[in-house]
Amino acid sequence: MVDITVKVNGATRTGSVEARKTLSDFLRDDLDLTGTHVGCEHGVCGSCTVIVDGRAVRSCLMLAVQAAGSEVTTVEGLAPDGALGALQQAMWDSHSFQCGFCTPGFVMQATAFLSAHPDAGEQEIREALSGNICRCTGYQSIIDGVLLAAHRSREIPCGREADRGGRR
Amino acid sequence: MKLPYVEYEAPTTVAEAVHLLAEHQDEASVLAGGQSLIPLLALRLARPAVLIDINGLGELSGVSVTDGLTTIGAMTREYVAEESEMVAGAVPLLAAALPLIGHEAIRSRGTIGGSLAHADPAAELPAVARALDAEFVVRSRAGDRVVPAAEWFEGYLATARRPDEILVEVRFSTAGPGTGVAFQEVARRHGDFAIVGLAVSLTLTDGAISDARLAFSGVADVPVRAADAEDLLVGKSPSPELFEEAGRRATADIDPPADLHGSSEYRKKIAATLVRRGLQAAADRAHQNNAHERQ
Numbered sequence: 001m002v003d004i005t006v007k008v009n010g011a012t013r014t015g016s017v018e019a020r021k022t023l024s025d026f027l028r029d030d031l032d033l034t035g036t037h038v039g040c041e042h043g044v045c046g047s048c049t050v051i052v053d054g055r056a057v058r059s060c061l062m063l064a065v066q067a068a069g070s071e072v073t074t075v076e077g078l079a080p081d082g083a084l085g086a087l088q089q090a091m092w093d094s095h096s097f098q099c100g101f102c103t104p105g106f107v108m109q110a111t112a113f114l115s116a117h118p119d120a121g122e123q124e125i126r127e128a129l130s131g132n133i134c135r136c137t138g139y140q141s142i143i144d145g146v147l148l149a150a151h152r153s154r155e156i157p158c159g160r161e162a163d164r165g166g167r168r
Numbered sequence: 169m170k171l172p173y174v175e176y177e178a179p180t181t182v183a184e185a186v187h188l189l190a191e192h193q194d195e196a197s198v199l200a201g202g203q204s205l206i207p208l209l210a211l212r213l214a215r216p217a218v219l220i221d222i223n224g225l226g227e228l229s230g231v232s233v234t235d236g237l238t239t240i241g242a243m244t245r246e247y248v249a250e251e252s253e254m255v256a257g258a259v260p261l262l263a264a265a266l267p268l269i270g271h272e273a274i275r276s277r278g279t280i281g282g283s284l285a286h287a288d289p290a291a292e293l294p295a296v297a298r299a300l301d302a303e304f305v306v307r308s309r310a311g312d313r314v315v316p317a318a319e320w321f322e323g324y325l326a327t328a329r330r331p332d333e334i335l336v337e338v339r340f341s342t343a344g345p346g347t348g349v350a351f352q353e354v355a356r357r358h359g360d361f362a363i364v365g366l367a368v369s370l371t372l373t374d375g376a377i378s379d380a381r382l383a384f385s386g387v388a389d390v391p392v393r394a395a396d397a398e399d400l401l402v403g404k405s406p407s408p409e410l411f412e413e414a415g416r417r418a419t420a421d422i423d424p425p426a427d428l429h430g431s432s433e434y435r436k437k438i439a440a441t442l443v444r445r446g447l448q449a450a451a452d453r454a455h456q457n458n459a460h461e462r463q
Contacts, residue, residue, distance in 0.1 A: 002176070019176030019219065022206075041169050042207040046273065055247065055276035061206045062277060063199075065176065066223055109273060130358050131271025 004068040009077030017064045024048040026064035035075040046132030047105040056112035075104040087149040096145030098136035110146045169210040175218040192218045194331040200282030233258045238340045242281025258342040261349040265292040271359040281335045287327045290361040290386040298391040299367040299383035306333040321390040347371045348454030352446040364438045368446035372454040377401045387424040394418035406451040415440035
C-alpha cells in the first residue's frame with residue numbers, strides 16, 4: 001500500500017492505496033465522491049473524466065498513486081451542494097441529458113475545454129466532446145448546452161430567444 | 169475491469185529506472201502516459217509483474233532544437249508537443265499528426281515516447297517517425313544506443329528496445345525551407361484509430377519535388393514507407409496525374425489486414441486516395457511556404 005495526499009475539490013485528502021487502484025476508484029470508493037462515473041473502465045467512453053492540474057483526464061486511465069501531489073476537480077467541485085455552475089445550468093436549460101450516466105464526464109470535459117477556449121464555436125465543441133460517449137441524447141442537446149454556456153459567458157443571446165430566428 | 173495486482177516502482181532519475189529495468193527485465197512494463205498500457209492491464213492483455221512508472225522523470229520531458237535536429241524527451245506529453253511553437257516550426261509533420269491522436273483527455277496524459285515505444289501500427293506517431301527517419305535513443309546500464317526508425321518498428325507492438333533499455337528521447341531532422349506536410353486519415357469517428365492513415369512530407373525546390381516522404385499507418389503490423397512512390401516523385405513537378413500514379417505505386421505492394429472496419433481491398437483503395445489527397449495538401453502547403461519565404 002502507498003500513502004498518498006491529493007487535493008480534491010480544494011480540500012486536502014489522504015489515502016492508503018494499492019498501486020493498481022485507478023484514480024476513479026480512489027475518488028469513488030475511498031473518498032465517496034461517486035459523481036465521477038465509471039463506464040467502460042478502459043478509456044473509451046469518457047464518463048470518468050475529471051480535471052487534474054487543469055487538464056481533462058480519464059480517471060480510469062490514471063493510477064491513484066500518480067495523482068499524489070496533484071489538484072483534482074470532480075463534478076462535485078464545480079458548485080456548492082444543491083447549486084449549479086454556469087455550465088451545469090446551461091446544460092440543464094438545454095436538456096443536455098437523459099439517463100445522466102455520462103453527464104459528469106461531459107460536464108468535466110466541457111469545463112476544461114471552455115476554460116481554455118472560451119471563444120469556442122459549435123464545431124470546436126463537437127470536436128472537444130468527441131471522446132465522450134452518450135447512449136441517450138444523440139449529442140445535439142449536449143452540444144446545445146455547452147454552446148449556450150459559452151454564449152452566456154460572452155453575453156451573446158442564444159437559446160430559445162435566438163432559436164426563433166431559425167434553427168440549424 | 170479492475171487492474172490486476174502488480175508491483176509498483178516510481179524512480180525519480182533515469183539512472184534509477186535503468187537499474188530497475190536491469191533487475192526486472194521483461195517482467196517489467198514501463199508506465200509512461202498509460203493511455204495504452206492501462207487498458208492493456210485492465211483487459212489482461214499485459215501482465216507485467218512490475219510497473220516502472222517514469223512519470224517522475226522530469227529530465228525526460230521537453231523539446232529542444234539545435235543544429236538541424238529537434239529532440240523530444242520521451243515523457244513529453246502529447247498536448248505539450250501539440251502546443252509547442254518549436255515543434256510546429258521545426259517538425260510540422262509531427263504537429264499535424266498530434267491533434268489526431270485520441271481525444272483531448274488522452275493527449276493530456278499520453279506521451280510522445282510512450283506512443284512510439286508502444287508501437288501500435290495504426291497509431292499516428294509511428295508513421296510520422298518512419299516518414300521522417302527519426303532516431304530513437306535508448307539507455308541501459310551499458311550506455312546509450314541510437315536506433316533508426318527503419319529498425320525501431322519490428323512488428324505489432326514490438327520494437328527494437330531491449331528489456332533492459334528505456335527510451336529516453338526521439339530525434340527528428342528539422343524541416344527545411346519549402347517543405348509542406350499533411351497527415352491524412354480515414355476513421356469512423358475523429359479520435360478513433362484510423363482505418364488507414366498517411367504521413368506526407370514534400371519539399372519543393374524551384375518548383376520541383378526535391379524530397380518526398382510517405383508512410384502509412386494501419387496497413388501492416390508496422391508503419392510502412394512508400395519508397396517506390398517517393399522515387400517516382402523526386403525530381404518531378406507536382407501534378408494531379410503524378411499524384412495519381414504515386415497512389416498506384418504506393419499501394420501496389422501493400423497487403424493491409426482485414427477486420428470489421430474494412431476489408432483488405434477497401435483499405436488499399438483508401439490508401440491510394442490518401443496518397444492523392446495527402447500529396448496535394450502537402451504540395452499546396454509547400455507552395456505557400458515557398459511564397460511566404462520569398463516575401
